[in-house]
Amino acid sequence: MSHFLLMVVYAALVSSFLSLLWRRGAREQSLLFLRIFVGMVGGGLALAWLMYSFPAGPPAP
Amino acid sequence: MPGHEDSAAPVPVGNPYLAVILAWALPGAGHAYLGRWPRAIAFSALVIATLAIGYFLDGRLPWTFSGPPLSVLATFGCLGSGAPPIALHLSLGYEGTVEAAGYEYGSAFILTAGLMNLLLLLDAWDISKGRKP
Numbered sequence: 001m002s003h004f005l006l007m008v009v010y011a012a013l014v015s016s017f018l019s020l021l022w023r024r025g026a027r028e029q030s031l032l033f034l035r036i037f038v039g040m041v042g043g044g045l046a047l048a049w050l051m052y053s054f055p056a057g058p059p060a061p
Numbered sequence: 062m063p064g065h066e067d068s069a070a071p072v073p074v075g076n077p078y079l080a081v082i083l084a085w086a087l088p089g090a091g092h093a094y095l096g097r098w099p100r101a102i103a104f105s106a107l108v109i110a111t112l113a114i115g116y117f118l119d120g121r122l123p124w125t126f127s128g129p130p131l132s133v134l135a136t137f138g139c140l141g142s143g144a145p146p147i148a149l150h151l152s153l154g155y156e157g158t159v160e161a162a163g164y165e166y167g168s169a170f171i172l173t174a175g176l177m178n179l180l181l182l183l184d185a186w187d188i189s190k191g192r193k194p
Contacts, residue, residue, distance in 0.1 A: 006166050009114065010173070017107045017177050020100065021184060024194065 011040035073191035084185040086143045088178050091185030104181055112145055112174035120167020121157035124150055141175030141182075 015036040019029040075095050084091025089105025092098075116122075123139055125132040139146055149155040157164060157171075187193040 003166075006118075006163075010166075010170065013107055013111050013114075014173065014177075017104070017111075017180075020103055020107075021180060 007044050008041060011037050011044075015040065071188075071191045071194045073189060075189050077186050077189035080185040080189040081182050084182045085141070085178065088142055088145070088174075088181065091181060092188070095185060095188050097188065104177075108142055108174050108177050108181070109145065111170050111177065112142055115167040115170030115172075115174065116149065116155070118163030118167030118170065119158040119161030120164060120169070120171045121159070122146055122150055122155055122171055124156060135172060138172050138179075139175040141177075141179040143178060146171070146175070 015033045018036055019033040023029045023032050080091045080094055082091075083094050087105075088108035089101040089103075092101035092104060123132055123136040125136050127133065157167065161167070184193065
């Protein structure tokens with residue numbers, strides 16, 4: 001599985017769990033799910049984009 | 062109107078200690094015991110799926126009860142999901158494969174499953190005490 005796909009799956013599971021745990025009602029749960037999911041995936045992509053300008057380390061053994 | 066608020070307030074259900082023990086032993090079992098079946102099924106599916114993905118990625122299941130504090134903490138975090146990781150370790154001898162491509166990701170999934178279930182213990186306690194509906 002690709003890194004991105006794993007990140008999306010992880011974000012979906014965590015967002016689903018926290019929205020079910022912290023909110024009652026489908027509308028509130030959906031909104032919280034979207035906020036957490038977009039925050040995790042968007043934050044991950046933003047961090048990756050920022051790190052892109054740094055030089056890569058030596059290749060893994 | 063005070064009387065109206067009292068009638069709408071959540072009421073305690075079940076034994077909170079039993080709810081917490083069941084919630085730890087099997088993800089979702091505490092909520093099932095408290096009669097919250099839809100939530101029990103959803104939480105059980107989410108925690109087990111997270112743990113299963115970590116297992117299939119060959120992530121680390123730490124089993125360290127002395128030594129580096131962070132390793133001990135990770136062990137207790139992973140054991141938060143109760144019987145499934147214990148069964149994986151004791152019956153299959155599973156510890157993860159450090160050479161596997163998915164080792165780091167899998168470790169994150171396994172630890173997250175444990176931490177999710179620890180949050181469910183608190184939720185089961187609150188429901189049982191009547192603090193949450």
